[in-house]
Amino acid sequence: MTRAHLPFILAMAAIVVASNILVQILLGDWLTWGAFTYPLAFLVNDITNRVHGAKAARQVVIAGFVTGLACSLIGTQIVGEFGPLVSFRVALASATAFLVAQLLDVFVFDRLRAAAWWRAPAISTVLGATTDTVLFFTIAFSGWLTLLDPASDVSWANEGVPLLGHGPILPLWMSLATADWCVKIGLAAIALVPFRLIVRRMTTSFA
Numbered sequence: 318m319t320r321a322h323l324p325f326i327l328a329m330a331a332i333v334v335a336s337n338i339l340v341q342i343l344l345g346d347w348l349t350w351g352a353f354t355y356p357l358a359f360l361v362n363d364i365t366n367r368v369h370g371a372k373a374a375r376q377v378v379i380a381g382f383v384t385g386l387a388c389s390l391i392g393t394q395i396v397g398e399f400g401p402l403v404s405f406r407v408a409l410a411s412a413t414a415f416l417v418a419q420l421l422d423v424f425v426f427d428r429l430r431a432a433a434w435w436r437a438p439a440i441s442t443v444l445g446a447t448t449d450t451v452l453f454f455t456i457a458f459s460g461w462l463t464l465l466d467p468a469s470d471v472s473w474a475n476e477g478v479p480l481l482g483h484g485p486i487l488p489l490w491m492s493l494a495t496a497d498w499c500v501k502i503g504l505a506a507i508a509l510v511p512f513r514l515i516v517r518r519m520t521t522s523f524a
Contacts, residue, residue, distance in 0.1 A: 322373050325365040329381040332357045333415075337388035341402065347481060347496035356504040358415075359445055360512060362422050363438040367516050371427040378419040385415050404469040410456035418449035438512050439505065446501035450494050458490035 332354060340351030358381060366374035389411055392403030403411075422445035429437040456462060458474035474490040481492050 322365070322369060322376060325361055325369075325373070325377045326380040328361045329358060329377050330384040332361065333381045333384045334388060337385070337392065347492055348500065352497050352500045353504070356442075356446065356501045356508070358419065359422055359442040359501075359505065360438075360508045362419055362445075363426055363441065363512060364515055364519070366423055366426045367430075367437070367512075368519050371423050374423045374426070375420065378416070378423060381419065382412065382416050386412055404466060406462075406466040406469045406471070407457045409465065410453045413456060414449045414453035417452060418445040421445050421448055434513065434516075435509055438509060442505040442508070443502060446505060447498065450498040450501065454490050454494035454497070458488075458493075460488065 336351040336355040336358075338351075339354055340349045342350045344350050344352070362374055362377060365377045386408075389403050389408035393405070393408060395402045422441045425441035425444055426437045429440060456465070458471050460471065460475040463469075463471065471490075474493070475488045477486045478489050478492060479485070480487050481495060
C-alpha cells in the first residue's frame with residue numbers, strides 16, 4: 318500500500334461505516350437509506366482499479382471488509398427493541414457478500430480493462446451487485462439456512478407477500494432483495510458519469 322491508495326481506503330471505509338448506520342433507517346416498505354450509500358463501494362473499487370490497478374483495488378476491498386467486520390461486531394453489542402442490531406446471520410451475510418462481490422468486481426474489471434471505457438465498470442458492477450444481493454439476502458434471511466443461527470428469528474422475513482406489493486406471493490426477503498438490487502443497478506448506471514470524470518481527472522493529474 319502506498320500513500321496514493323490511502324484516499325481510496327478511507328473512502329471505502331467511510332462508505333461501509335455510513336451504510337452500516339443507514340441500513341438501520343427504513344425508507345418505505347422495501348428499502349433502507351443504506352441501499353443508496355453501499356453501491357458507492359463499487360464506484361470506489363472501480364476507480365481504484367482503473368487508476369492504480371487490480372492489486373490496489375484488492376487492498377481497498379480488504380480494508381472495507383475489515384471495517385465491515387468491526388461495524389458488525391459493534392452492532393452485535395448494541396441491543397435494540399427486538400434484540401441486537403446485528404445478528405450473527407446478518408454479520409455473516411454482510412461479510413461474505415461484501416468480500417465475494419467486491420473481489421468479483423475487481424476480477425471482472427481487470428479482465429475488461431482494455432475494452433471501451435464503460436464496459437469494465439458497468440459489467441463488473443452489475444455482476445458484483447447481483448452477487449452481493451443474492452448472497453446477503455439468502456444468507457441473512459432465507460428460511461433454508463436457519464441452521465446457521467437457530468436463535469435468530471427470521472420468520473418475519475419469510476412471510477409470504479406479493480413481490481414488491483404487486484407480483485406473485487413470495488417470502489418478504491425476496492421483495493427486499495429485489496428492491497435493493499434495482500437500486501444498485503440504477504446507481505451503477507448513474508455512477509458511470511462520475512467514474513468517467515474522476516478517472517479522467519486523476520489520470521491527467523498523474524500523467
